[in-house]
Amino acid sequence: MVMHVGHKSPDTGKIYLITGAAGFIGFFLSKRLLEQGCRVIGIDNINDYYDVKLKYARLEQLKLFEQFTFVEGDISDKDVITGTFQEYRPNIVVNLAAQAGVRYSLENPDAYIQSNIIGFFNILEACRYSPVDHLVYASSSSVYGSNKKVPFEESDFVDHPVSLYAATKKSNELMAHTYSHLYKIPSTGLRFFTVYGPMGRPDMAYFGFTQRYFAGEPIRIFNNGDFENDLYRDFTYIDDIVEGIERLLCKAPDKTVPHKVFNIGNNSPEKLMVFIETLEKCLSKSAGREIVFNKIYEPIKPGDVPATYADTGLLQEAVGFKPETSIEEGLQRFADWYVEYYKMK
Template sequence: MNYKSLDPSKTYLITGAAGFIGFFLSRKLLEQGCNVIGVDNINDYYDVKLKYARLEQLKPYETFTFIKGDISDKATITNIFEEYKPNIVVNLAAQAGVRYSIENPDVYIQSNIIGFYNILEACRHYPVDHLVYASSSSVYGANKKVPFEETDFVDNPVSLYASTKKSNELMAHTYSHLYNIPATGLRFFTVYGPMGRPDMAYFGFTDKYFAGEPIKIFNNGDFENDLYRDFTFIDDIVEGIERLLSNPSVEEKAVPHKVFNIGNNNPEKLMAFIGALEKCLSNALGKEVEFDKVFEPIKPGDVPATYASTDLLQKAVGFKPETSIEEGLQKFVDWYVDYYLKK
């Protein structure tokens, strides 16, 4: 395996820099002296205070430039590419959330389709060394075969969010083919950790506990056929991305476009995950914590299982996520208690 390490002399453009993954990736690159241009529209899909808190942590770095802008605005993106001429682009800006896409389809088309098209066009007119972009495990839909492999059939998405991510992969492949843009899509599997997204289940469960409210579990109370999720800790996600940045696909005579799973390769039953979260809260608070639970039917767009095969990623850059659920959740809980309860 012969992969190149990060090049601090390059300019890195990260869209969604105030978002969960975007923030942690930006910080990791800045710590290594990289020049990072961060773009974010700071929308109010969830608490903007958390987005600003992330940006505050990036401000002290002299090599960080932040631009408040929307990737769905073509002129904004064109101007950024023209002025900063990024070498490596990481597109993490997207409208996230499976359930939200059922109520608010417009924003998904705007951000995930038009926004990504603008990024591809900019990479076409201002050539880059590598475009890395966020796809999602949701492209696998309700596939029964596990673990999910990148070669699996993914033409049956069960949510609009999943459709937009599958579209991103097709668009990237076409632009790679037509304009020789080295591009890599990353299918993320349930990313969690400190400063994470408040719309994610583990975050919402913790909120409910402190509000004295029951948590809703969408598995029909069926413990035998409980939902499985491949929960992946944020540090593992960031390391996987970082290792890929300087290593675009350049196989001879092939389209320079690749797709990788980034998941924990170790799915957990939802109820086991909830048990681990209760235990981590008990550790942090010094008392026994048990959620009050309400069981409801599975929601439209949700899938029964996510489980990543990470063989391709390991082969490409020698990396496999390894943070245990207990270790990752404890880091989240300790941050949560510090951020929300000690103010």
């Protein structure tokens, strides 16, 4: 791995608690820290929101490291969280456990309140009673709602969420701000923009499109077939996201209210159709034959936004981080992994 100038390696003397460790970002972050000799405690409830086999496959890789400890439990269970903090006394906590997905929040709102509100409250309470050096937690670009001004900046007004998922993430930022003010918990919220890559989440569009193609099904594109005003997404490759998080771990805010929020994205949005064409090309290369999706165009879904575009200037200023992976490179790595993992050749 190329170390960037001025980038400090994580402190291997610290204990890192990562919630959602069997999840996509949680797995890659845990793996990166473990590879550098850090002690990682991972929590996950391994829910069946998507294929649990993938979660177990990620966990198998983490369990190869002797400095990894796995706690199977739900962050919405206060006893699990309190007990874990008491037993392991983590120095740095990264809360990535959450009920993800905008569209699913229309069908199953309970899951979002349990995990994203109650679960996060339990984490904050635990940090209050077992002080930590830094709490880093996942927010989301969805907090920007249908803001028309792009790129999205952290100082933008974010009081008009258009999905319950977005509302829970905005709540997390408010809760963390309050706790950092009252109890001086240094905390940093990360507004993630569309993260993709190998071993990713099957509920994400690029993964779902690929699965549907190999199952002989058409893909549904929610842009009304309007290529002039196509949806834009700030697709960010997983390694870039992990690099950004890793750099922030030892950079806890230290002001009167030690709470900061950063966008973590690619700062370079792509049209959804360009992303889809690139995915077709990459899969064709991996599978050794031409792959073209059968496409059905439908109206944009409630809760979806027309564009996501991160201004990442603050993050760059704070830790010198700028994503470097192009969608061609990132999607090729995903396609290679998918074809091999699911034996599609």
